[in-house]
Amino acid sequence: MKAHALSKLLIISSALLLIIANPIAGQATESIDSDVTAPPSVVEPTGGCWWEPTRGTPEDETELFQFLKRLDGGVLQNHAIHTTSSQLQYTNLETGKTKGLNIRQCWGDQANSPQVGRTIYNEVGPPNPSVLLPTLYDRAVGTIYDPVPDMSPINDMYINLGLWMAVEPPDPHPLIVRAEIPGAWAQVTATATSTTFDMGNGDTVVCNAHHGGIFGTPIPESKMDTIEEGPCGYTYRTVDDLGDKTITITTTWKIEEETSVGFYRRRADMV
Numbered sequence: 001m002k003a004h005a006l007s008k009l010l011i012i013s014s015a016l017l018l019i020i021a022n023p024i025a026g027q028a029t030e031s032i033d034s035d036v037t038a039p040p041s042v043v044e045p046t047g048g049c050w051w052e053p054t055r056g057t058p059e060d061e062t063e064l065f066q067f068l069k070r071l072d073g074g075v076l077q078n079h080a081i082h083t084t085s086s087q088l089q090y091t092n093l094e095t096g097k098t099k100g101l102n103i104r105q106c107w108g109d110q111a112n113s114p115q116v117g118r119t120i121y122n123e124v125g126p127p128n129p130s131v132l133l134p135t136l137y138d139r140a141v142g143t144i145y146d147p148v149p150d151m152s153p154i155n156d157m158y159i160n161l162g163l164w165m166a167v168e169p170p171d172p173h174p175l176i177v178r179a180e181i182p183g184a185w186a187q188v189t190a191t192a193t194s195t196t197f198d199m200g201n202g203d204t205v206v207c208n209a210h211h212g213g214i215f216g217t218p219i220p221e222s223k224m225d226t227i228e229e230g231p232c233g234y235t236y237r238t239v240d241d242l243g244d245k246t247i248t249i250t251t252t253w254k255i256e257e258e259t260s261v262g263f264y265r266r267r268a269d270m271v
Contacts, residue, residue: 096181
């Protein structure tokens with residue numbers, strides 16, 4: 001690729017409930033929930049209150065993001081935020097424990113209670129490890145490196161003198177970013193599949209496993225005197241090729257996602 005330029009989850013004990021709404025001085029507080037009553041279908045007919053899962057509002061998600069970022073020391077790195085069909089949640093990437101947003105609902109003679117609309121986060125069941133993939137994808141893409149040319153000759157090039165073309169990968173192996181939570185894991189793998197050389201005259205050379213190697217073929221000492229081009233090479237042959245040329249090099253990466261529950265997906269290639 002030319003330039004690869006090439007977001008997490010939180011834990012509080014099950015007895016403690018994190019209050020995000022109306023934080024004091026910008027800080028979250030914790031309290032023990034001791035007044036939860038059953039939903040309307042099983043409460044006394046005079047009224048009552050219960051906690052109901054909610055996706056919250058964009059402001060709830062922003063507030064959660066800011067809270068977790070402060071918790072992680074300024075950069076969100078140990079937690080991931082995700083949303084199910086009914087609930088805003090976050091997960092601690094180190095422990096795998098997940099908390100979900102709940103909102104206080106009341107009915108009957110409690111319908112005007114000041115508790116109505118209060119929100120808390122409490123522990124939910126273990127998440128599908130697929131919720132970790134967006135964060136892992138960003139990390140994987142961020143580790144993909146720019147190609148470093150390894151060509152011969154380097155500066156002056158001549159008509160009918162073959163070029164040997166390659167790039168120097170810091171590590172020729174696939175790049176793997178993996179996260180494990182208790183009983184589950186998810187990972188993203190980035191694998192280089194080809195390197196393309198745009199020769200600056202309209203011609204391109206694609207090097208891959210079937211033609212000169214994924215990263216091309218650097219010239220060996222024994223071939224320093226040859227005029228023949230390398231396995232992944234090129235030869236300028238006409239007078240139209242005289243003059244300055246800019247050779248542009250890109251590497252293509254295959255991106256694969258998978259989890260311990262059998263999920264697999266190939267993302268669009270990175271170039």
